Amino acid sequence: MPPDAESAERYRGQSLGLPPSGPGSLAPTGRRIAAFLLDLVAAGLVASPFVHRRDLPGLAAHLPGQWSLIPLVLDYLIGLLLFGRSLGMYLTGLRVIRVDARLAIGPIRALVRTALLVALIPALVADRDFRGLHDRLTATAVIVH
Template sequence: MTGSWLSGPSAALPKGQQQEQAYTGELLGLPEHGPGSLVSTARRALALCLDWFLSMAIAASLVGENPLESSRLSAYTLIIWFVVGVVTVTLFSFTPGQFIAGLRVARVDAPVRVGIVRALARQLLIVFVVPATVTDVDGRGLHDRATGTAIVRAR
């Protein structure tokens, strides 16, 4: 049980890998810089915040008078955020916040669109917050590992 942290940083590497990768995304076959390269956690968080605030604005308009005092605002915001995330990632490979931040969701196993099943599973895992905060050596969250996706630069 204690071997992983007593063995040093190389214990966290994927099975069979002896040395660290030169840059994040190298093991996935992604470029180091430019379009298609992995993005930082800060840019992913920015895109998530943009999506959340856009969803909150839509929810506030649906709630009506005094939306900040309404008990329905948070539930509507979550539902709108979830639906918008699934629909836009399925159709366009990015959410509105990711588009503004210059990001997109890409499959790492094939050069095709994410698809509705992966988009739905990915969004469902993000709802629970923890899978998105636990990252691997490439900086991908558990939700991305589970669905075979990664957040990459679009431009």
């Protein structure tokens, strides 16, 4: 079979044993980005009432800046450990699974994945399945729930 025909038959998630579409398939990039943006907005909304900078006028004094990382990290850690997803993933119908075993993600894997995601750069380095470095290093994948 020519290489072009072989790559045309291959789909995202095939090497992980996931279906080509529907529940259990790898999440589309747009939905993953939407989930992450929802998590960022929620974290900012949670952090902003606790921030008050005297050097900025009006609403700008309540912009959370880096303080929003605290609720973002808590959202990911607690969400992954208890439910397998963050708030944004829940709202967009996504879930994080282990691809190496049918087990819960576990605290170490959730912590490493969250730390890499907060660093953002690993999330931008993707393989041919469009899984970020944070997913590859923790043997996880984001799927459609």
